[in-house]
Structures are given as structure tokens and as C-alpha cells.
Amino acid sequence: MRTISVGLVGLGTVGSGVIDILARHGGHFRTRAGVDLALVRCADRNPDRARDLGLAEGVFTTDAADIINDPSIDIVIELIGGTGAARDVVLDSLAAGKAVVTANKALMATHGREVMDAAEAHGVDILFEAAVGGGIPIIGPLKHSLVSNEIQAVYGIVNGTTNYMLTRMSEDGLDYETALAEAQARGFAEADPTADVDGLDAAAKIAILASIAFNSRVTFADVPAEGIRSITPGDIAYARETGHEIKLVAVGRRTPAGIDVRVQPSMIRATHPLAKVNGVYNAIYVVGDSVGEAMFFGEGAGSLPAASAVVGDVIEAARHIQRGCQALVGCTCSESLPLCDIADLESAYYLRLHVSDQPGVLASVAGIFAGKGVSIASVIQKRSDDGGAEIVWITHRAAERNLRAALAAIEALEVVDAIGTVLRVEEL
């Protein structure tokens, strides 16, 4: 059995998990998976990391070029992240005829086509299971077991940080700031939580999933994203009273008008499998025309879960190299479907407005909704803690365009202090 040589670029959280798995199970892979892997070179700009990981003499380098230019290396694992140096490492490795395994959601969501084209041009594998859902197998199933389906929808809870925060807010009544501080203290959120709480991380992931599910390239820039900063305990209490949970949902839907792709905090019915996904767990819910509903659940982040997916891909690439069948399944974006304009989408909405507590406010707002063609299903007015009043509205199905027009007019009313939370009631 030929030994397949592996180079690793990026010795952060996931990289150290990869080293750990290879140290523990590298020997098992010969008998269990039929591949003989050797991690021959590891690169990181920071030499301290090599010391911390106890790498053998001669394995560590600070220059990724030492891996890319080493003709004995078959597979390069890119774990730098981002779209700068990582892009060069990936493209240069592919150009050097090496298979590449990456966990880089930003790269695949932004430069996916370029990377896939380069892999195809050089006849090598590019595998990226770890880019979405950490250790959860989802890209593999979509490209293999589920490939006989026309996928109708993919809904994901793909950001563990925000799901942890929303779970704490829902189950224990925490407010947003407290939940964020706790997530930061427990290492689930960065000091700058923007990418998580504003939905950008989830947007990159749904771009990747939608591209595969609908056979049509969707990029990060294509995905409108809203985050969870405006969600209050009152919103969550209201959701629970009406049999819903609030989740940050990454949506990809095949519609007659094209692909509907977006990230939004949404109310989903509490009995739906996705509503029961709590804490840092992730889940991807898929609807296919033959398989029906399927859901994939697991740990969406963390060193070992992500490394599990990375090493799974390395073994896959190694099998292909041994058998001379690299690039067996490359880019599957064979179509060019249009993207929906989010303004055209229809949904029921949940809205919370802060208003002055005086007669006629409700009538004024209701009049604006009526004028813009937004029909109201229910309305509840209550005193808020600051002496003003809050009005919670649930609409019937309305086009986002009409809702936005109504909100603009409502915001201009003297008696409206602020528009609080606006949530879709997602029908899934």
C-alpha cells in the first residue's frame, strides 16, 4: 500500500484536532479504510504553535510554500481561513497537482467557482465537508446518497453561537446582552461577535449548501443576512406562547422564480425538528422530491468535530489518489438559476413596535398596514417597562415589499418611537 503524504497549513483549533486524530487513528486507517496516511509537513506563521503541539523535528515550517512546492506531498489541508493567504495556498496547491481539503467557508462561499474550476483543470479533488456544520456530514450526503433528488429546500441552524444564545434566552429568560456575554465567557463567541450575531457566518454556509442543493452557484454576496441583535426576551416569550421558537435560520428554497436564499431570525413552529435543536448544536434540514424530509444534526463547531470532517475528506482524497480516480465528483453547479428578490417573497410576519401610550396610535398604524395591503391576523398592545407601550402585530401572508413600505411609513409616525423586532413566521 502506497503511503499518501499529507501537508497541513494552519495550526489553529481545527489543525490541532487534525493532528490529534491522525496521531490516535492513523494506524487504524490502514485496516479500516484502506489508506496509509503520513502527515509529513505542517506550516503556520507562528512557531510557538509547533512547540505546543510537539511536532517532530523537520515537520514544522513557517512557510506554506515548503508544502506547496514539495513534490512528495499528495494532499494539502488548508486551515488558515479567510480569503487572502488561504486562497493562494489552495489555488497554488491545486495547480501543483495536489488534492486539497479545506474547512474554509469564506473561501468556498466567495471564490467557490474559481477553486472548483482549478481543481477540475488539474484533475484533483477539492473537498470541504468541514466548511458547513462542523463534523456533521451534509456535503457528502448531498453529493452522493441524496443526489437522485431534486432538492426543494435546505434550512439550516448552522451557527452554534447564536443558537446557544437563543436557547439560553428561550429556556432561561436571559436577555441578548447577558446571553452574548455568557457565550463569550464560555468560548462560544468571539470578542467581536459580528460574524455570528449578524448572520454572516450562516450566510457563507447557506451559500455553499444552496450551490450544491440546487446545482447553481450561490455566493456569500448573494445572501441577504439579518442577525439576532434585536431579539428581546419579550419576543421569545411571545413566540413560546404561540407554540413557536425563534431560531436564526439559514434558508435555501427552490421556487418558480428562482432560488430564495437568506439568513433571518424566524419564528418556527415548536413541533418542527429544527425548533428542537438547542445549544451549540447545528442541524441541516433538507426536503427532497423523493427522500421527503431529512435532517442532519450534530456539533457544528469545535476542534475535534471539524477535524473529524477534515480527516474524513483526507481519507476520501487518499482513496481516490490510490485508485487513480481523483476529481470523481467535482463542481455540480450545472445550472444558472436566478436568485429571488427578497422583496417579492411572501410570509406571515411578527412585528414589535414601541409607541407612545396615547389614543389613536393603534388606529394610525393599522391604517398604514391596510393602505399597503398588509392584512393583520392579531394585535396585542401592552405597557412596556419604560412607560411607553408596545404593540405586537402578527400579519397574514404579505409580500416583504409591502411590509417594508408599511414599516417605512409607520416609522415616520410621530407616535411611533421605534420599530423593534421584525421576524418572518417561516412555514417549514
Place this chain on the structure above:
Amino acid sequence: MRTISVGLVGLGTVGSGVIDILARHGGHFRTRAGVDLALVRCADRNPDRARDLGLAEGVFTTDAADIINDPSIDIVIELIGGTGAARDVVLDSLAAGKAVVTANKALMATHGREVMDAAEAHGVDILFEAAVGGGIPIIGPLKHSLVSNEIQAVYGIVNGTTNYMLTRMSEDGLDYETALAEAQARGFAEADPTADVDGLDAAAKIAILASIAFNSRVTFADVPAEGIRSITPGDIAYARETGHEIKLVAVGRRTPAGIDVRVQPSMIRATHPLAKVNGVYNAIYVVGDSVGEAMFFGEGAGSLPAASAVVGDVIEAARHIQRGCQALVGCTCSESLPLCDIADLESAYYLRLHVSDQPGVLASVAGIFAGKGVSIASVIQKRSDDGGAEIVWITHRAAERNLRAALAAIEALEVVDAIGTVLRVEEL
């Protein structure tokens, strides 16, 4: 692109689903999956089925040998089921150098090694994703994305019939007989429900999953199976009162003493993801040393879900044939782990005894438990509808051997009318 010719043996429920998917999406597979499939021959003993399916002239035959002996056919789909004619079709097709796709759990759980060895000897693929969990991708993920893990446990709700019945009993208070009659009326259960309600279907499925998860062959005959016939509404009410659900769980665990594999109705805590899997849905919950917890959920039966997995496998086999890399991942049972003796396993237990309502009964039974080393966590005695009494016992962790010895002695007591339900409280 070379056209890959497919023959289908068995035109029952799943076979008609396969024909449906190929008719709808066969053209898409060229662009989306890079394979050109042609269903050239279909066999069934019953010619009426060909008529019902509207097969083209010359496609249908009543003799599977017409497919096996046709050198132009690349892939044979076996959907006869069972271990008789199906085994011949599979082995003969492999011997003829054809890739085989099957949904046959009985065959793979009973003759898996023979079938896998034959595929390897002839250098062709044998794929069987549909044998477990219908359309749910689980065998693919275990052999690919999760292959870097040492799998510690696989717990499955893999029989939709019994899960439907238990869900109706739990949510709506039906008794066993009513739930079974309803499942039969809705087409979820056979006229003879033995294979489902006695856990035999689930036993075949966990044999397959355990073989893959633990890299060591487990057969149907290795799996002790208990079914759900004894479960009463009272058992379920008690489970719910204590924060549990009763599910028919197929268990595979890696233990220091070997593989623990069995099918048993069990009490599992209501907050566990498996406890929330209701109705005819299936789920497989996997614990790996790197991925942590992962769960795969979906429709475990039905024509199109199972056909989704079958056609996914056909596309996979076709990709391999086109690229000359068949048998890329064959048998992964590289080890020979012993099986645990179920009598050695320890667990907490739930027990319901029917006894005479007279003084001293509780003391007599408690004395026997004490004598056999089974420690009691709680006991509740209540009048039963028939004028006797029921005593529900929850034990602390005890070896099954000791529990069985205690039950034998208890059953022999004059004052004990019958032993009702015995359930493990599964710690997962």
C-alpha cells in the same frame, strides 16, 4: 459520456419508486451528476406489475437470468428482498462482473460477508444504503465523512411501524391493539406484524450498522431482539411522568468486553434527540470519538424515500464504472470483536408486576430483589383495573443476569400473577 446500463430485479413498492425517479430525473443526472443511466431491463415474476408500470416493449422479463446474463448490463438493482432468490441474483450478478445495488436488509444482515467477499473478488461495487433507514443517508456517512472516528455507539429508531404505534400510544393514549390495528389500516404494518413488533426488522438493521460502525461483522443471528407487544398505556404514562419516552431502540455499543448489540423497548429521557423522533420517522444517533454526537433523521420507509437511496447508490456505482474505480470502499470489517453477553450488561430497569392485592407481597418481592443483588430506586403500588394490584419498580443499575434471576424467583411466587413489562432505562 458512456451510457451505463441498469437492470432492475423486483418491481414491488421500492422498484416502482426507482422507475419513477429515473423517469423524472434520468436526464438531469447527466448534467448534475455526470452519469448517463439507462434502465434497460426489469424483471419480476408477476407480469401484471410490468403492465401497471407501463414499461416499454422489450424491457420486461419474468426471468432475472435475462438480466444477469446480459453482458451489456453494468449495474443490477436487487429489490426482491429476503435471503432466497435475492441471494442468488446478487451473487450471480457480482460473479458476472456487475455492480449491485440492493435495499435488502435481511440479505446483508445474514449473508453480508459472503456478498461483500464476492464483490471484492470480482472487483465490483456492492452498495446498500437503502437497507437501513430508507432514504436517510447513514451507511455513506459512516463509510466516508465519519470514517476518521472510532464510533462508540449507534442507537437507532429504525422501525417506522413500531415508532408510529408507540407515538400514538404516547401522544393519544391508544393501547397496543388499537395502535396496531390503526397502523395496519394505514398501511404502515403488515397483516402479520411479527417482523416489526417483535424487533426482527430492527435487529437486521442494527446488525448492518454495527458491522460498519465497529469494523467487525455482526449478523442478524447475533442480535437479541425484544419487541413492543407487552407495552401498555400504563407503562407509557409512567414513563412520561418521570420525563421519559418509551422507544424501540436498536443499540450498538463498543464496550471493553466487546460489541453490545440488541433491540429492546427502552425508556429514554424525553430531552434526548431520539426521544423526539415521532411517527413513522426513523433516526440513527451516532457517537464518535471526534465528531461527538450526530443524528440522521428522515423517512425510514416508503417507495420514494427508499428509492432515493437506491438511485443514489446507482449513480455512485455508475461514477465508479465510468472512471474505472469500482470497489473503492468495500467491506470495512477489518476486525473480529467479540459480542457482549447481554446477561453481563448493567442498566437501571423499569418493571411492572401484576400481583394479588394482599399484605406482604411487596415485602416478598423486595426480599427476592435484595437476595439477588438488585437494588431498588423506587416502587409504586396501585390497584389495577381487574381488581388485583400492580407494582411498578425502578431499579438502580443491575446486571441483567441478576435481574433475570430475580424475575424467575418472583414469577414463582404464589402472590405474583404475572410479570408485565420489563424495560431498560437506556443511558444515552
